Amino acid sequence: MDREKLKADIKEIVEEWKTKEGNLIMILHKIENRYGYVPREVSFEISKLLDVPLARIYEVITFYNYFKLEPPGKHTVAVCMGTACYLKGGAELLSELEHILGVKEDETTKDGLFHLEIVRCLGCCGLAPVIKIDGKVFGELKKNDIIDILSHYTKQNGQMVSGVGSEVSGKP
Amino acid sequence: MQQKRILIKDTDLKKDRTRDFYTAFLTEIQDKKLEEKVQLVRVSDIGIYGKGLTVRVLPENFLYCDVETGDISRIVSESVVEGRPIEALLHKPDDKQLRLVLRNCGLVDPESIDDYIKHDGYQAIATILEKMTPEKVIEEMKISELRGRGGAGFPTWLKWKLTRAVEADQKYVICNGDEGDPGAYMDRSVLEGDPHSVIEGMMIAAYVIGATKGFFYIRAEYPLAIERVNRAVTQAHEYGLLGENILGSSFKLDIEIRLGAGAFVCGEETALISSVEGKRGYPRPRPPYPSVKGLWGKPTVINNVETLANIPLIMLKGGKWFSSIGTEKSKGSKVFALTGKVKNSGLIEVPMGTTLKEIVFEIGGGGIAGKKVKAVQTGGPSGGVIPEDFINAPVGYESLQKLGSIMGSGGMIVMNEDDCMVDIAKFYLRFCVDESCGKCAPCRIGGTQLLHLLEKISEGKGEIEDLDRLRRISRAMQKAALCGLGQTAPNPVLSTLRYFEDEYKAHIVEKKCPAGRCAGLFHFSIIEEKCKRCGLCFRNCPVQAVSGNRDQGYLIFEEKCINCGRCFEVCKFEAVSRG
Amino acid sequence: MKKLTKDDLQAIKQEELKKETANWIKVGLSTCGIAAGAQDIYDFLVEEVKKRNLGVSIQRCGCAGMCYAEPLIEVKVEGMPKVFYGKVNKETAMKIVEKHIGGKILVNDHIYDIRSSQ
Numbered sequence: 001m002d003r004e005k006l007k008a009d010i011k012e013i014v015e016e017w018k019t020k021e022g023n024l025i026m027i028l029h030k031i032e033n034r035y036g037y038v039p040r041e042v043s044f045e046i047s048k049l050l051d052v053p054l055a056r057i058y059e060v061i062t063f064y065n066y067f068k069l070e071p072p073g074k075h076t077v078a079v080c081m082g083t084a085c086y087l088k089g090g091a092e093l094l095s096e097l098e099h100i101l102g103v104k105e106d107e108t109t110k111d112g113l114f115h116l117e118i119v120r121c122l123g124c125c126g127l128a129p130v131i132k133i134d135g136k137v138f139g140e141l142k143k144n145d146i147i148d149i150l151s152h153y154t155k156q157n158g159q160m161v162s163g164v165g166s167e168v169s170g171k172p
Numbered sequence: 173m174q175q176k177r178i179l180i181k182d183t184d185l186k187k188d189r190t191r192d193f194y195t196a197f198l199t200e201i202q203d204k205k206l207e208e209k210v211q212l213v214r215v216s217d218i219g220i221y222g223k224g225l226t227v228r229v230l231p232e233n234f235l236y237c238d239v240e241t242g243d244i245s246r247i248v249s250e251s252v253v254e255g256r257p258i259e260a261l262l263h264k265p266d267d268k269q270l271r272l273v274l275r276n277c278g279l280v281d282p283e284s285i286d287d288y289i290k291h292d293g294y295q296a297i298a299t300i301l302e303k304m305t306p307e308k309v310i311e312e313m314k315i316s317e318l319r320g321r322g323g324a325g326f327p328t329w330l331k332w333k334l335t336r337a338v339e340a341d342q343k344y345v346i347c348n349g350d351e352g353d354p355g356a357y358m359d360r361s362v363l364e365g366d367p368h369s370v371i372e373g374m375m376i377a378a379y380v381i382g383a384t385k386g387f388f389y390i391r392a393e394y395p396l397a398i399e400r401v402n403r404a405v406t407q408a409h410e411y412g413l414l415g416e417n418i419l420g421s422s423f424k425l426d427i428e429i430r431l432g433a434g435a436f437v438c439g440e441e442t443a444l445i446s447s448v449e450g451k452r453g454y455p456r457p458r459p460p461y462p463s464v465k466g467l468w469g470k471p472t473v474i475n476n477v478e479t480l481a482n483i484p485l486i487m488l489k490g491g492k493w494f495s496s497i498g499t500e501k502s503k504g505s506k507v508f509a510l511t512g513k514v515k516n517s518g519l520i521e522v523p524m525g526t527t528l529k530e531i532v533f534e535i536g537g538g539g540i541a542g543k544k545v546k547a548v549q550t551g552g553p554s555g556g557v558i559p560e561d562f563i564n565a566p567v568g569y570e571s572l573q574k575l576g577s578i579m580g581s582g583g584m585i586v587m588n589e590d591d592c593m594v595d596i597a598k599f600y601l602r603f604c605v606d607e608s609c610g611k612c613a614p615c616r617i618g619g620t621q622l623l624h625l626l627e628k629i630s631e632g633k634g635e636i637e638d639l640d641r642l643r644r645i646s647r648a649m650q651k652a653a654l655c656g657l658g659q660t661a662p663n664p665v666l667s668t669l670r671y672f673e674d675e676y677k678a679h680i681v682e683k684k685c686p687a688g689r690c691a692g693l694f695h696f697s698i699i700e701e702k703c704k705r706c707g708l709c710f711r712n713c714p715v716q717a718v719s720g721n722r723d724q725g726y727l728i729f730e731e732k733c734i735n736c737g738r739c740f741e742v743c744k745f746e747a748v749s750r751g
Numbered sequence: 752m753k754k755l756t757k758d759d760l761q762a763i764k765q766e767e768l769k770k771e772t773a774n775w776i777k778v779g780l781s782t783c784g785i786a787a788g789a790q791d792i793y794d795f796l797v798e799e800v801k802k803r804n805l806g807v808s809i810q811r812c813g814c815a816g817m818c819y820a821e822p823l824i825e826v827k828v829e830g831m832p833k834v835f836y837g838k839v840n841k842e843t844a845m846k847i848v849e850k851h852i853g854g855k856i857l858v859n860d861h862i863y864d865i866r867s868s869q
Contacts, residue, residue, distance in 0.1 A: 020428070021468065022430060022451075024450035025430065025431065025433055025447065025450050026430065026431065026450070059451075059452055060450070060452060063435065063452040063453065064433030064434050064453075065433070065434030066392050066434035067433060081354065082354035082355045083354050083355030083511070083552070083585050083599070084511035084517070086599055087512050087513065087585065087587065087591060088512075088513075119393060120393070120436070120603075121354040121355060121357070122393065122782070123357035123360045123361075123393070123394065124357075124783045124786045124818075125355055125357060125511035125517055126511065126518055126783050126818020126819050126821060127783060127786055128511065128517070135395075137782075137785075137786035139786055139787060175830075177832070177857065179857075179862070179865065211857060213857040213858075213859055213862065214860050215860075216820070216837060216860060216862060216863055217817075217862070217863040217864065219864065228865075230865075231832075276813070277812075277814055277816070278779060278812050278814060278815030278816070278825070279777075279812060279813075280813070281810055281811050282812070282813050283811060289760055289763045289767065290764050290767035290768060292764070294760055295760065298757040302757060357782075361813065361814045361816075364781040364782060364814065365781055365812065365814050366813055394782070396781065396785070411755045412753070412755050413755060417754065418754075419755060419756060419760075420754070420756050515819070516817065516819045517818055517819050518816045518818040519816040520816060521816075
C-alpha cells in the first residue's frame with residue numbers, strides 16, 4: 001500500500017467524523033468498507049489523528065465480530081446461521097463449504113479467493129437456508145447447489161474448484 | 173354479462189389436484205359456451221389451507237371450500253352465470269391479519285418522502301406541534317396502553333414520563349434497530365419499507381421528553397435498511413422536518429445514524445448506549461436507568477423500531493382506538509417473523525390475542541411436507557418453546573410468559589418432528605455463549621457450563637443427574653447475571669426441559685435422538701437385504717470404517733466410524749441405516 | 752429548500768394524490784425481495800413498459816410480508832382486480848406484461864393474493 005495515499009485516505013475519513021460524538025465505530029466501518037479489514041498501520045494513524053490510545057481502538061475492533069484484523073479473501077462466503085436457516089440445513093451447507101474449500105469458519109483459502117464466515121441472520125428467513133457471497137444472497141439452497149455456485153466464482157478468476165479441497169487449504 | 177373470473181386452488185395439504193379441477197371447469201365452461209365471458213385461473217395461494225378445492229368467483233367474491241367435481245356445473249350455472257351464491261358451499265373469508273405497523277410496507281415508496289406525506293405522513297407530529305403539550309401526548313399514550321415491542325413490554329408512556337421528569341441540559345432519543353434475534357427481521361422490514369414513520373415516531377418521542385438529538389442504532393448486517401434510513405433522514409432534513417424550528421414551531425431535533433458491528437449484547441439498552449458512544453458494548457447494572465443516566469450520562473429514551481412505528485398512527489387515530497385492539501393487558505397488534513418448518517414463511521401482523529394456532533395454520537398454512545408441528549419457538553435466544561399442546565394460547569406479553577416463553581421482539585419459529593429439542597437448546601445456548609460479553613461470571617461461566625452439559629447429552633455421554641445440574645445453573649444465571657442476555661440465556665434450556673424432558677431422557681438413558689439430529693448418537697449399519705453391493709459407501713468412507721468387497725458385501729466397523737454420515741448420504745438404495 | 756409548514760404538507764399530499772395513475776405495478780424491493788431477484792424484475796418491467804409505451808407506472812415499495820413468494824409484485828390495471836403475483840421470474844414478468852396488461856387476462860399459477868374490488 002502506498003503510504004502517503006493511505007495517510008490521505010484515512011485523514012479524509014477521520015476528518016468527516018472527527019467532530020461527531022461516538023465516532024470510533026463509524027470510522028472503523030468506513031475503513032473496513034474500504035480495505036476489507038483494519039490494517040495495523042491504519043489503526044496507528046487513527047490513533048494519532050483522533051488522539052486516542054491504540055489500545056482503545058484495538059479494544060473496540062476485537063469486541064465486535066464485524067471488524068477483521070487480517071485481509072479477507074477476494075470473495076467472502078457468509079453462511080447464515082440464523083434459527084430458520086439452521087433448522088433448514090444451514091449447518092449442512094457450512095460443512096459442505098468447509099469440505100469443498102478445505103477451510104474452517106473464519107479462514108481464507110490458500111489462494112486467497114474465498115473467505116468463509118458465519119453470520120447470525122441475514123434477515124432472509126423466507127428463503128432459508130441462505131448463503132451470501134459478497135453482496136449476493138443465494139436462497140433455498142441444497143448441499144449439492146454449493147459446488148455450482150462456487151465454480152461460478154472460480155471461473156471468473158480462471159481457476160477450477162477442486163471439489164475435495166486438495167489444492168486449497170486453510171491459512172494457519 | 174360482465175367479465176367473470178373463476179379462481180381455483182386445491183388447498184389440500186397432501187396433494188394438489190388443481191390441474192385436474194382446472195380441466196373439469198374448463199370443459200364445463202366450454203360446454204356452456206362461456207369462454208368469452210369467463211376466465212378460469214389457477215392461483216398459487218388463495219389464503220385458505222386444508223379445505224380441499226377452493227374456488228373464488230369474481231367480481232361477486234363468492235368463496236367456496238371443499239368443492240367436489242359434482243359441484244362444478246352448479247357453480248358455473250348459478251354463481252357465474254346468474255350471480256347467485258351457493259349457500260351450502262359458501263365460506264366466510266376472515267382476515268386474521270391486521271396491518272398497523274406494516275401499514276405502509278408494500279404500499280409507499282420507501283425512498284420518497286412525498287409518498288409518505290401522501291399517506292398522511294408527518295401529520296401526527298404537525299398536529300402535536302400545533303396543539304398538544306408533551307403532557308397531553310403522554311396522556312394519549314397512556315390511554316393507548318402501548319408497551320415496548322422490543323420484548324420486555326415496558327409501558328411506553330411511562331418511559332417517556334420518567335425521562336421527561338428528569339432535569340438536564342441535554343436529552344437523547346435512540347431508536348433501537350439492533351435486531352439481534354437470529355430468525356427475526358421485523359425491524360429490518362419496517363426500516364426498509366417505511367423509514368419515515370420511524371423518524372416521525374422518534375420526533376414525537378423527542379418532543380415529549382425534550383430531546384434535541386436522536387440516534388438510529390442499526391445493525392451493520394442490514395445495509396439496505398441503513399441506506400434507506402440515511403436517505404430518509406436526509407430528505408427530512410431537506411424539508412426542514414428535522415433541524416431547527418420544525419414546522420414553524422420552536423421544536424428542534426437532529427438525527428444521526430450509528431451502526432452496530434455484530435454484537436448481540438448491544439440490543440440490551442445499556443450496552444447499546446456504550447456502543448453508540450463508540451465503545452465496547454458492555455452492559456452496566458441498572459439503576460440508574462437510561463431515563464436518568466443514559467447516553468453520555470444524559471437522560472435517554474430508547475425505543476424499539478416497531479414501538480416507534482406505532483406512535484404516529486396512535487396519535488392520528490387516538491389512544492382509545494388503539495386500546496380497543498388486543499387483549500386486556502396487551503394492546504394493539506404485533507408483527508412476527510413466521511419462519512422455520514411452516515408452509516408460508518413471512519412477516520405477519522396480528523392483533524394481540526390471536527392464537528398461535530391461527531397464526532401457524534390459518535396464516536402460515538401449517539407445517540411443511542405434511543409433517544406434524546411439534547412446537548413453536550418465540551423470543552429467540554431469550555425465549556422458549558411452546559409445545560403443540562398449548563397451540564391455542566393467545567399471543568400477549570403475560571400469556572406467553574406463563575408458558576415459559578416470552579413475546580420477544582417477534583421471532584416465531586415453527587418446529588416439527590425432525591427437530592431435536594436438545595439440539596435446539598444447544599443451538600440457542602451456543603449463540604448466547606458466543607455473544608456473551610464476558611463481563612459477569614454467571615453468564616460467562618454459567619453459559620459455558622450449560623453448553624458443556626448439553627454437548628455431553630447430545631453425544632450420548634449424559635447422566636440423569638445432568639438434568640438437575642442444567643436446572644440449577646439456569647436458575648443461578650437467571651438470578652445473578654448482570655444484563656438481559658445472561659438472565660434470559662437459560663430460557664431455551666428450561667423451556668425444552670419443561671416440555672420435552674422425555675427427549676432429554678431418550679438421549680441420556682436410551683442413547684437415542686428421536687428426531688435423528690444429534691450426530692453423536694447415530695449408529696450406522698448396512699441393511700443386507702437392501703444392499704446392492706455397489707461399493708459407494710466403501711469408496712466414500714473417509715476413515716475406512718467400511719470394509720468388504722463387491723462379492724461378499726460390506727460391513728461398517730463401529731470402532732472406526734466417526735459418524736460423519738457420508739455412507740448414509742451416498743447410498744442410492746437406502747441400504748444404510750442410521751439410528 | 753425552504754422549511755415546510757403544516758399547509759405545505761397538505762399541499763404535497765394533494766399534489767401527490769393528483770399524480771396517481773390508474774395503472775401501476777409495485778415491486779417489493781426489500782432485502783428478501785432483492786435476494787430473490789426483484790431488482791432484475793423491476794428493471795425489466797421499467798424497460799418493457801417504456802418499450803411498449805404501455806402507460807403503466809412502475810413503483811418501488813417495501814416488503815408485503817409474503818417472503819415465501821418473493822419476488823412479489825402487485826399489479827393494478829383499470830378494469831381488473833388488484834393482483835399480487837409471486838415467484839416472478841422474467842418469463843412470468845413477460846406474461847404479466849403481455850397477458851395481464853396487454854390482454855386483461857390473469858396469469859395462471861403465480862397469483863398469491865387478489866383483491867376483489869374491480
